[in-house]
Amino acid sequence: MTVLQKNISKIQCLDLNRQHESIKSEIFTAFEEVYDQTAFSGGSFVENFEKDFAGFCRTRFAVGVNNGTSALHLALLALGIGPxxxxxxxxxxxxxxAWAVTYAGATPVFVDCREDTWQIDAEKINEKITTKTKAVIGVHLYGQPFDVAAVSQTCESNGLYLIEDAAQAHGALYKKQAVGGFGEMGCFSFYPxxxxxxxxxxxxxxxNNEEYYTHLLSLRNHGCVVRYYHDEVGYNMRMGGLEGASLRIKLKYLPSWNNRRREIAKLYQEQINNPKIKMQFQPSWADSVYHLFVICTEDRMDLQRYLNEHNIHPGFHYPVSCHLQKAYSTLNYQQGDMPHAEYLASHCISLPMYAEMTEEEVSRVIEVLNLY
Ligand SMILES: Cc1ncc(COP(=O)(O)O)c(C=O)c1O
Incomplete structure (x- = not known):
């Protein structure tokens, strides 16, 4: 159906190689220092990153752990949430x-997203609150902040804790303020x-809470502050030295990488004019860092086939809504319970999005989509 040339190189949803090429000498120099100091678990490379990351998020403290799921899990434990x-x-x-809630021994209660922003719907939280509810985890999904004021207000008026899941939103701004400092704790993933x-x-x-901070330091390190004295059941969820060293280097580049993602997103938003493509609404108070650029279309498998034919390889985030995942079948949710989340799960497709995409590649994605 199209006259577009097909023999151009593959455009992937994400290509980590290019970023690695641009920073590898700096990374390998830092790794040599970690090896020379055999600082493989915790230690100064992690501590220095923690200081820099807290500064970046404008919070008093940051605690490095082994992954983003553990970050959420420990945040819940630090709040005393359990069975x-x-x-x-x-x-x-x-x-x-949701895993983090389950790991803490508590029950996740799912709430639908808004039809326009695709983020947690603050208005629907109220109807899910029971005498057992202790907290809300808001997710800055795809890199776009959720409506923090609306969710915080619901939490405050019902005596609930707010945790931010900022796993996809390092550097995103809500009303010009970095995410990660609005709730009791902000949880980040540094998955590659x-x-x-x-x-x-x-x-x-x-x-910003010192009590949580000291508790988190203990929880991530076998429940001890003084070595071999275990005051509570803890975990081995420490961050490694190589991870801390590489993250500290990459943090310097993050603002420019995020800005490049914003530029690409702007081009997509302004130049994709195919009525078959629906985009996420961006409220004026949300300054997204576009971890993902998710769109919706009626027949996303057909769009995937078409894009693949033109050597463009999209992703799906996420094809099954959490409440309908088999792992949570015992919670007895039904199809139709969360209409907006279910619509997204069956219509979403993620366009290529990473800071190192060339102008040519971005234009190519736009051109191909407009001819669909
Ligand atoms: C929204 C969200 N929460 C939590 C996580 C968990 O992070 P990790 O994969 O580092 O455990 C991720 C990571 O993919 C995520 O996207």
């Missing part, structure tokens, strides 16, 4: 948001493909 408690989470998120990704797995928790 018998309920935690409200959006149905439209990566499953790890994230806007700020480690050379390895990683996660982090930001907070």
């Amino acid at each position: 018998g408690d309920e935690v409200i989470v959006p149905a439209n998120t990566f499953i790890a948001t 493909g994230k806007n700020l990704g480690a050379y390895g797995e990683g996660g982090g928790i930001t907070t």
Whole structure:
């Protein structure tokens, strides 16, 4: 159906190689220092990153851990959430948001997203609150902040904790303020493909509360403050030195990488004019860092086939809404319970999005989509 030339090189959803090529000498120099000091677990490379990351998020403290799921898990434990408690989470998120609640022994209670922003719907939280509800985890999904004021207000008026899942939103701004400092704690993932990704797995928790901070330091390190004296059941969820060292280097570049993602998103938003493509609404108070650029279309498998034919390889985030995942079948949710999240799950497709995309590649994606 199109006259577009097909023999151009592959455009992937994400290509980490290019970023690696641009920083590898700096990374390898830092790795040599980690090896020379045999600082493989915790230590100064992690501590220096923690200080820098807290500064970046404008919070008093940051705690490095082994991945983003652990960050959420430990945040819940630090709040004393456990068996018998309920935690409200959006149905439209990566499953790890809900896993953390399950790992803490509590029950995730799913709430639908808004039809326009695709983020947690603050108005629907109220109807999910019971005497067992202890917290809400809001997710800054795809890199776009959720409506923090609306969700915070619901939390405050019902005596609930707010945790931010900022796993996809390092550097995103809500009303010009960095995410990660609005709730009791902000939880980040440094999975390699994230806007700020480690050379390895990683996660982090930001907070302004010193009590949580000291508790988190103990929880991530076998429940001890003094070595071999275990005051509570703890975990081995420490961050590694190689991860800390690589993250500290990459953090310097993050603002420019995020700005490049914003530029690409603007081009997509302004130049994709195919009425078959629906985009996420961007409220004026949300300054997204576009971890993902998700669109919706009626027949996304057909769009995937078409894009693949033109050597463009999209992703799906996420094809099954959390409340309908088999792992949570015992919670007895039904198809139709969360209409907006279910619509997204069956119509979403993610366009290529990473800071190193060339102008030519971005134009190519736009051109191909406009001819669909
Ligand atoms: C929204 C969200 N929450 C939590 C996580 C969990 O992070 P990790 O994969 O580092 O455990 C992710 C990572 O993909 C995520 O996207």
